[in-house]
Amino acid sequence: MLCQLSINNFAIVRFLELDFRPGMTSITGETGAGKSIAIDALGLCLGNRADASSVRPGANKTEVSARFSLDDIPLAKRWLEDNDLELDDECILRRTIGSDGRSRAYINGNPVPLTQLKLLGQLLIGIHGQHAHHAMLKSEHQLTLLDSYANHRLLIDTVAASFQRCKQIEADLKQLEASQHERIARKQLVQYQVEELDEFDLKVDEFDEIEQEHKRLANGTELIDTCQASLDILTEGEENNIESLLNRVVSLAEDLQSYDPALSNINTMLNDALIQVQESAGELQHYLSKLELDPTHFAYLEERLSKAMQLARKHHVSPNKLAEHHLALKAELSTLDSDESKLEEIQLQVEASRAAYLSNAQKLSQSRARYAKELDKLVTQSIHELNMPKGKFTIEVNFHPEQMSANGSDNIEFMVTTNPGQPLQPISKVASGGELSRIGLGIQVITAKKVATPTLIFDEVDVGISGPTAAVVGRMLRSLGESTQVLCVTHLPQVAGNGHQHMFVDKFNKAGSTETTMKSLDREQRIQELARLLGGDTITSNTLANARELLQ
Incomplete structure (x- = not known):
């Protein structure tokens, strides 16, 4: 407090x-x-x-x-x-x-x-x-008053959270839908490019291999002639080939070694050289035997190489990067496909989030309807006490699922009739200023009892109230003060006299x-002040007696 x-x-x-x-x-x-x-x-x-x-x-x-x-x-x-x-x-x-x-x-x-x-x-x-009863004419304030009385904060928070989730998912859907045309156009292009590259089916590193093989076949005649000339020099020449010459030198070196063992290393190196020449000649012979100048295969390679270079130019990449570009386009196409799936998924999420929101909003609406009936009786009883004996108050709670908001989907309308025979109508169309003050004050006192706030201030809320009604208001506020600290600014002696x-x-x-x-006033000062409120500047024995009676 x-x-x-x-x-x-x-x-x-x-x-x-x-x-x-x-x-x-x-x-x-x-x-x-x-x-x-x-x-x-x-x-x-x-x-x-x-x-x-x-x-x-x-x-x-x-x-x-x-x-x-x-x-x-x-x-x-x-x-x-x-x-x-x-x-x-x-x-x-x-x-x-x-x-x-x-x-x-x-x-x-x-x-x-x-x-x-x-x-x-x-x-x-x-x-x-003092103007709170005017705010009561607004539907949103009526909703606040009902929720304050119901004190179903958890339901309100749940509805607000589900509403925010719904709005977020709808925003995601809207963003995806806004880019859908661009995404479809891009997907068509990428799909065409992928199909074209799928048909060509160039593997990673394949271009380098094709290029190398093409170069070998393009120079096939030179390879054969050069290999044969090399073999002639090494082993196959009729006179003075390297193998025969080395054989002669090895024979001479063996004779020299017999005369001087210090020349054994020379003999070993010459034998090694002879072996290297013979092995090199063998390798060349093997290579030459496998070398085929297939014009059909060469044409195939030349066509594939040309196509690879053509596609590379078309996709603005180097030929040896074309296969990697193909894989990147496939990944993009997969992403675009997943976006389509995501769009369908988010559409389902939107429906689910709306259903969750409406379920929570309906629970909140049912709670409001339940507490509205309770508040109807209390306010009707209150306005009877406040000199409106034939008055009736009721709260209409109408659920509109198409009206989604953080506060739910309800339209709240305070309905009242102040005279017998008159139908219930919206409070803004029926109540006079004084009646509105009394109804508003009754609602404020009733809802204040349900709110956990330890201190309540009523700032001239009794405007438009007088006579016996003012005494009832004073007793209502005093009763509220038994459980809650109440500060009441007033001009009515009947209200002021009820203060502790x-x-x-x-x-x-x-x-x-x-x-x-x-x-702060003591008892005698209070009597003087209440007498002033009762009689104005002229204080008589009667007004003092009335003041003492109010303090009783």
């Missing part, structure tokens, strides 16, 4: 330090005194927008701090733990606004972005403003400067 609020140099406030207690606190004051100024200042600690106009004239900056007890607020404790912001039994939110308009925010002394103040503030305080405590706002001029103060 809110324990203390300190305000420095905010608007017409010089300095205020306010201590708050559990229960219902009534806040009253003269018209124009600034009864809501403490609420406005507190709003700064909750992350509301502010600018240099918030700073009191002549001051350098505005500073507002709010101290909260975290007893029985597990959500706030968990949030502080998750954000590493020094968890303790208490929490202090602080905000400063300089005369230059620059703002700084702090949680437990730690500088934080404004968004974190807002997130934590939502767990600590709920504010119901009472604070008075006053405005005065001092040395040409306007200043607002706020103080």
Whole structure:
């Protein structure tokens, strides 16, 4: 709950330090005194927008701090733990606004972005403003009120997550479909190229092999003539071939070795040379015997080589890279085929994600319908108490599967009849200003009981209410204050008298400067203030008696 609020140099406030207690606190004051100024200042600690106009004239900056007890607020404790912001039994939110308009925010002394103040503030305080009943005319706010009462956060989060997944998959599908024409055209081209290269069927490294074999056959005559000439020199010449000459030298070397063993190495080397010549001649003879000048095979090679070079030029690659290019095109074609399969798969995913969304949205709709009936009875009972004895309130929940959103697929309509014999109609068409205030207040009090926020602020929500109805409103707020801290800014004595405590706002001029103060009233001061609210400036014994009666 809110324990203390300190305000420095905010608007017409010089300095205020306010201590708050559990229960219902009534806040009253003269018209124009600034009864809501403490609420406005507190709003700064909750992350509301502010600018240099918030700073009191002549001051350098505005500073507002709010101290909260975290007893029985597990959500706030968990949030502080998750954000590493020094968890303790208490929490202090602080905000400063300089005369230059620059703002700084702090949680437990730690500088934080404004968004974190807002997130934590939502767990600590709920504010119901005097114009909240006007917002109730909007369908989206009616939905918020119903969901607040139902408190089915998990269902809402599930629907929101399934909606986001659905949107993401639809975006993927849209992107694939947008490129489908280009992809089909590319696939047709690649498929033609692959079929053409499949027909040619050039293997990796085959071009180099063809080129080498073509070169050999193209020079076949020269190879035969040169091989034969080499054989003649080595072994087959009629006179002075190398083999016969070496045989003669080897014979001479053997004679020399017999005379001098030191020449044995020469003999060995000459024998080795003879063997090398004979083996070389054998290899040449074998090669020559296998060498065939097949014109048909040569023509085949020449045609294949020419085709390879032609296709290489067509595909803008070198001939020896054509086979690798063929494999790359096959891989691309496979990818394009998989894209087609992926398109079909995503289309199925879209259908599945929509089905999942609609299933979750229908569960949420059923929950809303169930809690709507519960809320119908409570609000109808409430407006009966608020001097609309024949009134009836109901909530229509209509499920529209074609209307997908993060909040579900429901259209919510608050329906009301205020007089007997009249049919139920949308609240915007039926209720007068006073009736709308009473219905709105009843809904706010009922939904506030279901929300885990430990502090609730009602800022002149009783506008348009008077007489016996005001007394009922006061009792409703006091009852709410038994379980929740309630701060109520009001101008009605019947409401103010129901507060467990009472604070008075006053405005005065001092040395040409306007200043607002706020103080807690004791019992006698409360009687005087209630008498003022009852009778205006003239306080009589009757108004004092009435004031005492209100405090009973």
